[in-house]
Amino acid sequence: MTSPNKILRAVLLVLRLALGGVFVYAAWTKLRQPWVVFAFSIDAYHVLPEWAVTLVARTLPWVELMTGLLLLAGRWMRVSTVATSALLGLFFALMVRAYARGEAIDCGCFGPGEAISPLTLLRDGSLLGGSLLLLVSAYRKPRKPAPLATEDLAESSYRPA
Amino acid sequence: MKLSAILLLGLALCLAAPSRIDTAKTFGNPAAPVTIVLFSDFQCPACGALHRSLMPSLMRDYVQSGKAYLVYKEFPLMMHAHAKEAATYAVASARVGKYEQVADALFQNQASWGVDGKVWETVASVLTPAEQKKVQMLVKDPGVLSEVAGDMQEGLEQNVNQTPTMVFIRGNRRYPIGGPNNYNLLRTLIDDLSK
Numbered sequence: 001m002t003s004p005n006k007i008l009r010a011v012l013l014v015l016r017l018a019l020g021g022v023f024v025y026a027a028w029t030k031l032r033q034p035w036v037v038f039a040f041s042i043d044a045y046h047v048l049p050e051w052a053v054t055l056v057a058r059t060l061p062w063v064e065l066m067t068g069l070l071l072l073a074g075r076w077m078r079v080s081t082v083a084t085s086a087l088l089g090l091f092f093a094l095m096v097r098a099y100a101r102g103e104a105i106d107c108g109c110f111g112p113g114e115a116i117s118p119l120t121l122l123r124d125g126s127l128l129g130g131s132l133l134l135l136v137s138a139y140r141k142p143r144k145p146a147p148l149a150t151e152d153l154a155e156s157s158y159r160p161a
Numbered sequence: 162m163k164l165s166a167i168l169l170l171g172l173a174l175c176l177a178a179p180s181r182i183d184t185a186k187t188f189g190n191p192a193a194p195v196t197i198v199l200f201s202d203f204q205c206p207a208c209g210a211l212h213r214s215l216m217p218s219l220m221r222d223y224v225q226s227g228k229a230y231l232v233y234k235e236f237p238l239m240m241h242a243h244a245k246e247a248a249t250y251a252v253a254s255a256r257v258g259k260y261e262q263v264a265d266a267l268f269q270n271q272a273s274w275g276v277d278g279k280v281w282e283t284v285a286s287v288l289t290p291a292e293q294k295k296v297q298m299l300v301k302d303p304g305v306l307s308e309v310a311g312d313m314q315e316g317l318e319q320n321v322n323q324t325p326t327m328v329f330i331r332g333n334r335r336y337p338i339g340g341p342n343n344y345n346l347l348r349t350l351i352d353d354l355s356k
Contacts (some may be wrong), residue, residue, distance in 0.1 A: 033336060036350045040338045043346060050345060104323045106339050113320040113337050 023068025041108025185255035204241035253299035
């Protein structure tokens with residue numbers, strides 16, 4: 001293995017663990033308080049009807065937790081990086097929209113009490129960049145073929161040509 | 162040994178003591194299961210909207226029925242030129258028992274005094290001549306000024322970064338909500354905390 005490859009692998013490993021940790025932490029900050037507290041943050045963006053605000057507030061923290069754990073474990077990388085990139089892309093777009101409109105609202109990233117600012121935009125933008133890098137790397141890596149089970153082999157040998 | 166134990170006990174009591182509350186700026190039953198601390202700025206349009214649209218329902222359904230205890234705190238933002246003056250007049254008016262009326266007048270007319278700076282005229286419109294005299298004296302009182310500063314300090318300590326912010330408290334659980342404008346969500350949170 002060449003040296004640049006080693007560095008890239010190390011960078012991707014750090015990115016994966018950092019992003020996984022951030023997602024697990026974000027989920028934890030929301031799950032330790034009543035779901036309705038997060039619902040206020042979602043509602044402040046004024047993009048969803050009330051029934052959808054409730055649905056997202058109740059489910060999104062669990063999705064964040066699952067994708068975070070998958071990233072930390074390094075399993076189902078294609079699925080988990082698509083999920084994190086889609087979520088971060090959506091969050092980033094909503095935050096940029098709110099900031100551009102001059103809305104002084106909480107970002108809702110890690111529980112209440114953190115207003116959208118250039119710093120939160122920079123942080124989320126960086127996370128999105130890291131997530132996209134992991135996504136590209138997951139899709140460039142060839143998938144390992146699934147090993148055939150012995151029974152399948154035995155069954156296939158009786159199949160007529 | 163005894164002295165140090167007394168000192169330690171005193172320190173513990175001081176640390177455990179609840180934040181200073183001006184009872185003239187509170188509504189409802191202090192023994193209610195949920196306490197709502199509202200950090201507000203009289204010149205902030207969102208605070209005015211909250212005061213007009215959501216507060217009447219909240220007062221009727223939760224405060225007057227004894228389910229929640231409402232505490233008003235001043236949090237005048239630097240960006241609003243007359244907000245601190247308005248907060249000082251409101252606190253002074255609380256000392257003559259007219260906080261609610263003055264707060265109503267300030268919120269209802271914030272578009273005019275926010276521009277022309279005629280805060281006193283707005284405040285005076287709901288006070289009797291005798292009360293006006295008292296409030297004019299009280300507004301220079303160091304106690305009134307320090308109460309406004311104390312409210313602001315308390316807000317900063319509780320990470321209040323926007324107005325209005327409502328802090329919902331039940332026991333040792335505290336949930337600050339910035340800019341609440343959905344009454345159904347507010348009801349859900351208070352009902353959830355009341356259980």
